Amino acid sequence: MATSKTSAKRTTTITTTPTCGIPLIDSAVENGSGIAICDDQGEHSYQSLILQAQTVASVLLQGEQDLKERRVAFLIPSSFSYVVAQWGTWLAGGIAVPLCTMHPTPELEYVIDNAEVDIIITHPDFADRLQPIAEARGCRFLLINELSVGMGSEIDTELSAMPNRSLALPHINSNRRAMIVYTSGTTNRPKGVVTTHDNIAAQVSCLIESWGWTRDDSTLLVLPLHHVHGIVAVVCSALWIGATCEMMGQFDAEEVWRRFIKKNYTLFMAVPTIYVKLAKVWDSAAENKQQSMSEACRKMRLMISGSAALPVSVLEKWQGMVGHTFLERYGMTEIGMAISNPLHGERRPGYIGQPLPGVTVRLVDEEGNAITEESIPGEIQIKGANVFQEYWKKPDTTAENFKDGWFCSGDTAVLENGYYRILGRNSVDIIKSGGFKISALEIEEELRKHPAIEECSVVGIENEEWGEQVCAALILHSDQELKLHALKEWCKDRIAVYKIPKAVIYIDELPRNIMGKVTKKDVKKLF
Ligand code: MLC
Numbered sequence: 280m281a282t283s284k285t286s287a288k289r290t291t292t293i294t295t296t297p298t299c300g301i302p303l304i305d306s307a308v309e310n311g312s313g314i315a316i317c318d319d320q321g322e323h324s325y326q327s328l329i330l331q332a333q334t335v336a337s338v339l340l341q342g343e344q345d346l347k348e349r350r351v352a353f354l355i356p357s358s359f360s361y362v363v364a365q366w367g368t369w370l371a372g373g374i375a376v377p378l379c380t381m382h383p384t385p386e387l388e389y390v391i392d393n394a395e396v397d398i399i400i401t402h403p404d405f406a407d408r409l410q411p412i413a414e415a416r417g418c419r420f421l422l423i424n425e426l427s428v429g430m431g432s433e434i435d436t437e438l439s440a441m442p443n444r445s446l447a448l449p450h451i452n453s454n455r456r457a458m459i460v461y462t463s464g465t466t467n468r469p470k471g472v473v474t475t476h477d478n479i480a481a482q483v484s485c486l487i488e489s490w491g492w493t494r495d496d497s498t499l500l501v502l503p504l505h506h507v508h509g510i511v512a513v514v515c516s517a518l519w520i521g522a523t524c525e526m527m528g529q530f531d532a533e534e535v536w537r538r539f540i541k542k543n544y545t546l547f548m549a550v551p552t553i554y555v556k557l558a559k560v561w562d563s564a565a566e567n568k569q570q571s572m573s574e575a576c577r578k579m580r581l582m583i584s585g586s587a588a589l590p591v592s593v594l595e596k597w598q599g600m601v602g603h604t605f606l607e608r609y610g611m612t613e614i615g616m617a618i619s620n621p622l623h624g625e626r627r628p629g630y631i632g633q634p635l636p637g638v639t640v641r642l643v644d645e646e647g648n649a650i651t652e653e654s655i656p657g658e659i660q661i662k663g664a665n666v667f668q669e670y671w672k673k674p675d676t677t678a679e680n681f682k683d684g685w686f687c688s689g690d691t692a693v694l695e696n697g698y699y700r701i702l703g704r705n706s707v708d709i710i711k712s713g714g715f716k717i718s719a720l721e722i723e724e725e726l727r728k729h730p731a732i733e734e735c736s737v738v739g740i741e742n743e744e745w746g747e748q749v750c751a752a753l754i755l756h757s758d759q760e761l762k763l764h765a766l767k768e769w770c771k772d773r774i775a776v777y778k779i780p781k782a783v784i785y786i787d788e789l790p791r792n793i794m795g796k797v798t799k800k801d802v803k804k805l806f
């Protein structure tokens with residue numbers, strides 16, 4: 280049982296940094312010898328995590344007193360090392376900029392340049408790609424495996440034997456900037472969403488309360504760690520309360536089922552596409568295997584879905600398969616999680632639920648008036664300590680996205696019998712595929728650089744597995760040919776795989792309105 284590990288959890292406390300000022304780390308410090316993270320290297324205690332992070336912080340500081348919000352980017356697969364780099368950055372007073380392991384060089388360069396990164400930390404697997412980027416920009420370049428004292432589970436004993444280390448780390452005011460996470464939007468290039476330590480604390484603490492996290496919890500992370508679903512909802516929440524987070528480097532449906540059966544997780548979070556992929560494996564399993572798979576899920580206390588609309592058919596399929604009614608919730612990079620179905624009480628299929636504690640939600644009509652009655656659709660606007668501080672170095676865009684202090688989500692919803700239901704997005708140019716937010720404009724801009732493409736229009740086409748799939752209508756230059764597989768190959772070095780069109784059609788003219796603007800609704804009809 281997941282509970283057996285916990286009895287000794289708070290017996291050892293860290294004395295090297297009684298409080299560092301960062302709410303998440305100060306909360307985690309209390310968990311001493313409890314297991315924080317399991318990964319391919321083994322089990323890692325809270326004590327080990329803090330000491331490793333302190334070591335990284337002191338290397339980053341190089342004798343300086345405080346990084347003073349200088350940006351530290353890191354490209355590290357989901358693992359203990361990732362969190363060590365993140366917390367090390369924070370303890371040194373830096374802003375953590377997680378990079379995406381699926382991004383090709385131009386996209387990594389974009390983030391590093393846009394965030395004006397000073398220091399790059401990487402896993403050795405990515406060193407060949409990142410070292411030239413770092414050198415070209417004069418960034419300090421560090422390999423995570425050379426920074427740490429050791430990454431195995433035996434290190435705990437070694438570290439606890441160490442005398443109190445007097446690392447001169449700064450005290451961090453919690454209203455300082457902590458993290459920049461890049462998200463696509465209605466602009467063609469991704470924006471850096473800046474959150475403070477206080478924002479992260481607010482985003483995490485409302486989930487702890489609402490979803491009943493305790494230190495007896497144990498979860499499996501299958502999501503990437505460059506977005507808030509993985510970073511905040513799974514990892515930060517688990518570490519805040521003293522739970523255990525097991526990390527899989529990459530999602531693999533068969534492996535997830537193996538672990539579900541073998542381990543005793545208490546809760547699991549994923550995007551709807553992952554649940555669809557897991558259900559496919561269940562469907563193809565023999566009956567006795569299906570029984571053990573379902574039994575493994577039944578042992579969990581909670582299964583959560585978010586980041587994209589959960590089709591009612593998927594929710595019902597899982598109800599039948601394993602007896603769980605998924606808890607669906609709604610979030611955004613800018614706000615963490617904001618609206619959720621309840622832990623106890625009715626989880627209404629097709630609805631995202633009610634505002635989380637500390638989060639205020641309103642719906643606003645097209646004229647900008649707050650809607651006070653149920654059943655009238657409007658844009659979701661959010662207020663609360665969970666709301667991000669700014670888009671990095673974009674004061675105008677930041678201002679445009681707030682109205683009277685409310686953050687404008689761009690999502691339309693309706694309130695029905697006390698529960699919010701998402702109706703869609705204001706912008707047709709935002710696509711959600713497998714939980715990733717993708718800008719159609721960004722892809723169009725890239726496709727126009729292809730020598731065979733004269734003009735194009737990118738749309739998201741509804742798809743059972745992916746939610747939406749990126750599809751492109753192409754006008755080719757005369758006498759040119761461009762097959763889908765050739766286009767995919769060409770795209771691979773330029774844009775992340777999840778942005779690459781999964782289908783194309785060839786047309787002579789794009790549908791336009793009388794103003795000459797491409798009508799994407801009509802483009803969609805072409806597929
Ligand atoms: C991978 N591919 C995708 C894709 N992910 N294509 C479209 N959309 C995606 N999301 C590509 C693969 O590279 C591969 O390309 C092909 O599609 C099939 O891959 P696969 O093996 O079937 O997919 P897999 O690699 O298993 O990845 C699927 C996935 C992944 C669902 C596990 O997409 C994922 O981790 N999604 C989670 C995203 C997330 O965390 N979002 C949270 C954002 S925060 P090829 O060329 O090899 O065929 C947020 C706020 C909130 O939204 O509310 O939480």
Ligand code: AMP
Nearest residue numbers: 462586587588608609610611612701716
């Ligand atoms: P991101 O910018 O990647 O954080 O994506 C945030 C967007 O994901 C939101 O603006 C919504 O459009 C979408 N989203 C998140 N959760 C849900 C949900 N439960 N149902 C529908 N859409 C969701």
